Amino acid sequence: MEFVLVQILNGISYGLLLFMLSSGLTLVFSLMGVLNFAHASFYMLGAYFAYQVSAKIGFWPALVIAPVLVGTIGMLVERWGLRTVHRYGHVAELLFTFGLAYLIEEAVHLVWGRVAVEYRVPPDLDGPLFTIFTSQYPIYRGFMMLVAVAMLVSIWLALTRTRIGLVIQAALTHPQTVEALGHNVPRVFMLVFGGGAALAGLAGVIGGNAFVTEPGMAAAVGPIIFVIVVVGGMGSLAGAFIASILIGCMQTFAVALDWGFAGITISQAAPVLPYLLMVLLLIFRPRGLMGTREG
């Protein structure tokens, strides 16, 4: 009982972190059709910026400043990079973001070195939040969940209740019409790309000290967020949310299962399961759980 409860909480909090990571990716994709390979690199930048800022003025300012910085970089990348490449089509954009991921990684090597940096959970958030029977549940995991849920709600409100949200939604399907109505669609694109990067940056601030801040961290989460976006349905925020929680819980519970076949236990195969899910889904339901477009 204790074990099951703890595992459910672990699964949900990990799933929510995955959602923070993938929401930006899916937003950018739904609006611009760009599959951003550098998305996980923005996550890494968020963590490193947060490390730098929190060393100087503390964690709480970092929570705001780091995502803003990453968002600004995202906007600059869109304005001076992607927009130029855009006219050569999606393949060029894909290659551009692919190259960008390597550039960011090398830049991180140059600035912060190759060894993990000492980015820690702030003392106010360090310690147990509550105890389930005998297992402690850390405050920081609770904080992670809180931030993720707050983020989900505010994205949803921003997209459905604000003027800019409506313009974004309209630009999603009818960019020409929106432009004809006098809205600056390229600027909307820039804002969305920057916003997506900022969301990844925020996930970096939270994930960087929960786990480890080091140059390999982008490569470690890169593949899994693509799985989430594909499973949830390309461009669907709700789909990404469901897929994140699903994959978070799936991985958590798979670890606990010691039975298996052919000498391989389920727990051994746990990290591969999301990819298996993705392959199966692509075969049987190519548009994903909540996706709208086919194939």
Place this chain on the structure above:
Amino acid sequence: MRFPHFRSIALGGAVALLSFGVQAQTIKIAYIDPLSGPFANVGEQGLAEFRFALDRINAKGGVLGGRKLEVIGFDNKVSPQEALNQLKRVIDQGIRYITQGNSSAVAGALIDAVNRHNERNPGKEILYLNYAAVDPAYTNDKCSFWHFRFDANADMKMESLTTWMAGNKNIKKVYLINQDYSFGHAVKKAGRDYLARKRPDVQIVGDDLHPLGKVTDFAPYVAKIKASGADSVITGNWGNDMSLLVKAGRDAGLNVDWYTYYAGGLGTPTAMGEAAAGKVKIIAEYHSNVANNKAAKWDADFRKAHEKQKLDFYFLRGKIMWEMFAKAINEAKSAEPKAVALALEGMRHEGDLGEVEMRKQDHQLIQPLYVFTLQKSAAKGGPKEAKLDMEGSGLAPVTDARLEAYTSAQPTSCNMKRP
């Protein structure tokens, strides 16, 4: 306009010729290890230490009365395939010595390739100096004349570790968690077998394998360990797999002792932080606060020379490896790999912490090992032996026990084919 051009080309040519002349004298060693990607920090550390060691040897006059030693980095991205590509480049460049350590999977591929190359190209043999890949197979059924291992293998470390654990009566329930590849499997098997032999009363309450370098969230594994009621965990994990595991354990309030191979450096102490104090034990051939340390000055000099990169001195076995290598070249009076290999076989050497021997039978270095615990450093209120901390993390190693070389020496099934 033409003249200066011509001159600079001629000058360049002359310089190239000159440097060629110098390089023909230099004995080159190819360092085939990760220099990019997730394990780049591990590779960079080794390269920095080896450069430092070879510079010292060169400063004392090199080998064979004035020939210099030089180590050159080849990035294998911890991939066996990429390592073989790099080996091809090494052979093309006429380099006759290679050294590698990270990942036993890579080591296996290199041993096979070196054996094949040497069989087909007599007179152009390659010699492989292994400083860290510890799958026991490479000095047992897969042993090779062309391979020398300077690190204690996984079984030897487990032998020493369990010898020490056997004396600790507080250990009642043990959990094993390891990376799912040849090395992790070796640790798992040795851990189970040796504990069953030395402490049959100890219960193995769990045994997990997880993929190498792919797990970001260890909380589910920690919940499983907690549910098993274990008081001690044995793990061969290295890199992030090590630090994330201990961090997740602390977050969940898991109260166990960690018995590890690789928690003692390469970024792991920084990542674990003070969560590890008093809880993490390590089996290795060296740490900075070891008693009667003849390498203390070397350690301090290395730290000082790499202050900016925040590197500690980690590979004592690397220092010993290069000293023995230089000695072997001088004894053989030749830089030919075959002659050097014959001189290395059976060599005894006064190491900084006691005598070591390169066993002739299987080319395995037999050396004393230490069990030590990470404690808060003396500066942060820890015990006074905890003088030097690791990576400025506030965690400092303190010896629990020294295990003499004979403790870890294992029988070998090696049946070596000698040329």
